[in-house]
Amino acid sequence: MKRRGQPIIPTIIISCLLLLLILLIYVYFGYHRYDYYGDDAPVPNVLHPVVEQKRSELVERAKEENIAIIITETIRSFERQNKLYDQGRTTAGDIVTYARGGESYHNYGLAIDFAIEDADGNLTWDIHYDGNGNHLPDWDEVVAIAKELGFEWGGDWDSFKDYPHLQMTFGLSIKQLQRGFRPKAETPE
Numbered sequence: 501m502k503r504r505g506q507p508i509i510p511t512i513i514i515s516c517l518l519l520l521l522i523l524l525i526y527v528y529f530g531y532h533r534y535d536y537y538g539d540d541a542p543v544p545n546v547l548h549p550v551v552e553q554k555r556s557e558l559v560e561r562a563k564e565e566n567i568a569i570i571i572t573e574t575i576r577s578f579e580r581q582n583k584l585y586d587q588g589r590t591t592a593g594d595i596v597t598y599a600r601g602g603e604s605y606h607n608y609g610l611a612i613d614f615a616i617e618d619a620d621g622n623l624t625w626d627i628h629y630d631g632n633g634n635h636l637p638d639w640d641e642v643v644a645i646a647k648e649l650g651f652e653w654g655g656d657w658d659s660f661k662d663y664p665h666l667q668m669t670f671g672l673s674i675k676q677l678q679r680g681f682r683p684k685a686e687t688p689e
């Protein structure tokens with residue numbers, strides 16, 4: 501019996517071509533956003549230039565709202581990350597991180613932590629503090645500016661909320677960073 505319905509073969513060919521096109525677009529944008537170095541990928545020892553610039557903008561824009569912020573942490577070595585991981589587990593203190601060396605965006609120069617300087621000049625991590633007296637917590641104001649600048653906020657995480665933490669992933673997962681992918685230096689966020 502002859503088939504009179506949809507011609508199957510051309511449909512398959514068109515589907516394959518579409519898939520190929522999607523793959524090419526993916527590879528093209530991936531190639532232009534990231535560098536891939538494999539196992540020998542260098543670990544940066546300074547903040548990514550885009551993160552560095554956005555950090556300055558964040559401090560400036562907070563200042564315009566009469567909020568003084570201090571960046572308490574930027575890039576962190578794998579070694580220091582492991583020491584922090586040990587805290588509260590094999591060494592004294594409270595647990596401060598769930599990331600081992602290489603598992604934090606800090607380790608790749610892609611994250612910063614901030615605190616607020618209160619009226620007495622002391623650092624505070626009080627997320628309800630309203631130093632500029634506009635009836636909004638200063639912390640929320642800083643986070644709103646940070647998000648506008650392209651940062652992700654650790655306070656949005658479901659499991660372990662890290663309120664001082666801001667990061668830019670450039671679409672790269674920790675697994676990809678560990679495998680040797682690095683955001684290009686000139687990548688916009």
Ligand SMILES: [Zn+2]
Pocket residue numbers: 573606611612613662664665666
């Ligand atoms: Zn952090």
